[in-house]
Amino acid sequence: MPKKIPVISLFSGAMGLDLGLEAAGFEVVLAVECDEQAVATIKANRPSLPVIKSKIEDVSTAEMLKKAGLKAGGAFVVSGGPSCQSFSTAGARRSLGDPRGGLFRHFMRVVEETRPKFFLMENVKGMLSAAIKHRPLNERGPGFPPLEAEEELGSAFRVIVTELRRLNYYTAFDVLNAADFGTPQSRERIIFIGSRDGKRITLPKPTHAEHPKKHQKKWASLRSAIGRFSEIDSPGAKLIASQEKYLKMIPEGGNWRDLPEADQKEALGGAYHSWGGRSGFFRRLSWDKPSPALPTTPNAKATMLCHPTELRPLSVREYARIQQFPDDWKFSGSISSQYRQIGNAVPTGLGQALGMAILDAWNRRNGLAQLGTVETHNEDLVRRMASRPVTMLNPPSMRKKNGNENSTEWDQSRLKKRSDSTQYSATTQVTKAA
Known part of the structure; x- marks a missing residue:
């Protein structure tokens, strides 16, 4: 061999x-x-x-x-x-x-x-x-x-x-x-x-x-990957005003089901009448659990990955840490491409x-x-x-x-x-x- x-x-x-x-x-x-x-x-x-x-x-x-x-x-x-x-x-x-x-x-x-x-x-x-x-x-x-x-x-x-x-x-x-x-x-x-x-x-x-x-x-938690991680001006996706409006009301580890009932229909729009768990809608992560599977877009309506305590999606470098890339691994291309490359990785x-x-x-x-x-x-x-x-x-x-x-x-x-x-x-x- x-x-x-x-x-x-x-x-x-x-x-x-x-x-x-x-x-x-x-x-x-x-x-x-x-x-x-x-x-x-x-x-x-x-x-x-x-x-x-x-x-x-x-x-x-x-x-x-x-x-x-x-x-x-x-x-x-x-x-x-x-x-x-x-x-x-x-x-x-x-x-x-x-x-x-x-x-x-x-x-x-x-x-x-x-x-x-x-x-x-x-x-x-x-x-x-x-x-x-x-x-x-x-x-x-x-x-x-x-x-x-x-x-x-x-x-x-x-x-x-x-x-x-x-x-x-x-x-x-x-x-x-x-x-x-x-x-x-x-x-x-x-x-x-x-x-x-x-x-x-x-x-x-x-x-x-x-x-x-x-x-x-025990399963590794999100905290173990990004809890002590900080990077000045770390690039990442942004939220729009309507997303911020609802995510402010959602606790760590929650999603759209934690919104007041009167706001759920407006937040989900047409998806409110569909079926299935829809767990990715207005999802805020939990520090003490593993992240869900990383989608290629962390600020899309149905695949939201909001930081556990901050009002923003996970950054590119946080994505990379969750996928266990070395901290010195360089990603090329646009921000959306970097998310896609990392999200599609094993x-x-x-x-x-x-x-x-x-x-x-x-x-x-x-x-x-x-x-x-x-x-x-x-x-x-x-x-x-x-x-x-x-x-x-x-x-x-x-x-x-x-x-x-x-x-x-x-x-x-x-x-x-x-x-x-x-x-x-x-x-x-x-x-x-x-």
Whole structure:
């Protein structure tokens, strides 16, 4: 095994995942990133690191290997997180229908053509439940046609599993919370680690917990990251007058639900009549808890991250501390770009834990697994995947079109048109060995 295992970093961004892997003993030898301002960040901090500034779909694996000084089938790692917006629970969730959703196929292409010893892919947890085709909520339920198979929740994940199996690696996956690995942020990501040689992979076990058990520490708090941090004229987003008006009334750790009832409707506007927790609206953070997952915009109406005691959003440097970037790490570009780069990054503590899991599998001398297998060892995740609904409906009060059937009858009608083997074939393959 080389002294430092080389890593080809795809979708590198501000290098959060890369810094974590380096802390575990790896060496990033190439970064592939198309965002100009993120590339400037990489060059500002790693001036000697080869960078390919291009969309991954426009880069050949031959060019990557040449720039990295590696050969196909060598002892190295390919890592990255294909653009996750299309799998996020926020927004339209166009999934594989969004060009960004198909970027995971280019990740697969690079793995297939370079044949690294291991690969590491991360993404938002929403990848598990995303549909290939998105049907708007107001076009589901009684009075509308049954869902097609590609419109069912989880259909995109079945495609992803099929693609992973086709690589003929042994692949293990799980959903991990960065807070469980010492990061002052509750941020869940789905992680895939693949072994070309069939080395058995164990995803890292939590070192921290909200309610610690033996040998665990308590979750790191926001205070531990930024409580004593101060920077003169630290750049950051601003609040508008209407946001300040309501945030003044919200206590530490609260959100719009802590406003007087008479003000809630005005504060939320049209969102007041929607459903769901809407916990990000007028949210003020708590000193003694981890931060929520950092969005790319801390002063947007639905993704507010207000300082626990001051009337302002978290600053760029506070964002960086929560993601565990070194204090001397330089971020290039506009303020909005810096927030985006940091918000999209993987916390370095989680990256380091993943690197250690790869090292553990790399050094494993026995217990080879069957190639082409994709599995999780998390039994609770298996149960949740097996019992998840295949669609979500607006509550009856929000449905604009009603048929003669109720939602249960509509579900049954849809179920009759769906083959169990179509719905569960890929998931069954995942769960059999779990």
